[in-house]
Ligand SMILES: *[C@@H]1O[C@H](CO)[C@@H](O)[C@H](O)[C@H]1NC(C)=O
């Protein structure tokens with residue numbers, strides 16, 4: 001037996017070497033040597049994304065923040081927005097049970113929480129700060145068209161009866177959710193961490209999902225939170241982000257301002273920019289407050305960061321189900337485990353620690369609220385939980401007078417319990 005194996009090996013060697021050479025060639029021909037056609041597609045895409053700036057600000061993390069005139073922002077590339085009159089403020093603002101505390105909340109206390117402000121430079125009035133997209137950023141995507149978009153149907157499915165739908169594309173979640181009602185917004189204060197990402201094509205995020213429709217082909221979703229995504233940003237920094245889609249992550253929507261849709265009105269907060277500082281294990285804790293709500297008069301979905309920064313809105317017409325209301329809200333974490341089927345990746349969710357560890361060790365969402373049919377913020381009635389593999393990433397709910405409804409969530413990924 002052993003002899004037969006040995007004698008067969010040499011005849012396979014040339015083929016294996018050829019395959020190895022071929023794969024090396026393909027790998028090096030990818031990002032380092034783009035073809036002329038790809039170069040021109042990337043160039044065109046960058047021209048669409050990076051609008052002429054009135055002023056540019058260099059951030060210590062290597063980002064360039066361009067101050068773009070309000071009327072030149074990417075939203076206005078949308079054919080249906082050509083004659084749109086920008087709404088500079090919402091007609092209505094839902095009131096909460098919990099005022100943001102003056103301490104500890106990096107986005108909630110009015111203190112700026114984005115790194116690009118370090119120099120003291122500001123964007124002028126009537127402009128918005130936009131993180132400039134670099135050539136390398138687009139080249140990391142599978143194609144310029146896919147840059148800034150999530151992979152298809154990466155959405156969590158609390159009703160996970162169908163085992164085929166668990167762990168799609170390696171996406172894993174640990175979330176709390178409400179459904180079975182009409183919702184007109186959601187709010188939470190989100191603990192900020194910098195989870196470790198094992199591989200550049202993975203990400204780790206903490207966010208609120210505002211969902212409409214079913215988890216089929218036409219899911220509507222508005223998502224806001226923080227993320228670490230080496231593929232999207234080229235580093236491991238924790239960044240404020242938004243996402244939207246009206247067709248289950250297929251043809252519509254994107255992160256931040258990387259396609260036309262979201263209309264920004266705020267000159268102080270840049271989407272996709274690094275949040276600073278982040279929490280330390282057993283040390284200082286930082287959190288950001290996020291509010292998403294539907295303007296009852298105009299129908300647009302607005303987004304607010306912290307206590308003072310109304311960022312802008314998604315026009316109602318971008319959506320189908322969300323044109324009326326949301327049918328589900330979710331709060332929690334999502335990661336990509338790129339080694340699906342093999343060893344679990346060590347990409348962390350939240351702080352990288354399990355909920356049991358509690359405050360200053362595990363990551364939290366506190367003061368979790370929904371906007372109800374009377375446009376009031378209130379604690380959700382029944383908070384359900386969902387996770388694909390609680391031995392890798394888990395979630396626990398709780399409530400008390402200080403924090404209202406809250407969750408602890410997250411985990412280390414690969415460990416002795418999560419092989
Ligand atoms: C914008 O206004 C122009 C001129 O009034 C009109 O021809 C065009 O159809 C409008 N576009 C949209 C998308 O409403």
Ligand SMILES: *[C@@H]1O[C@H](CO)[C@@H](O)[C@H](O)[C@H]1NC(C)=O
Nearest residue numbers: 196197198199230234235236
């Ligand atoms: C991001 O973190 C990973 C390890 O977690 C490291 O291998 C990689 O070099 C880091 N990337 C950058 C751009 O710092």
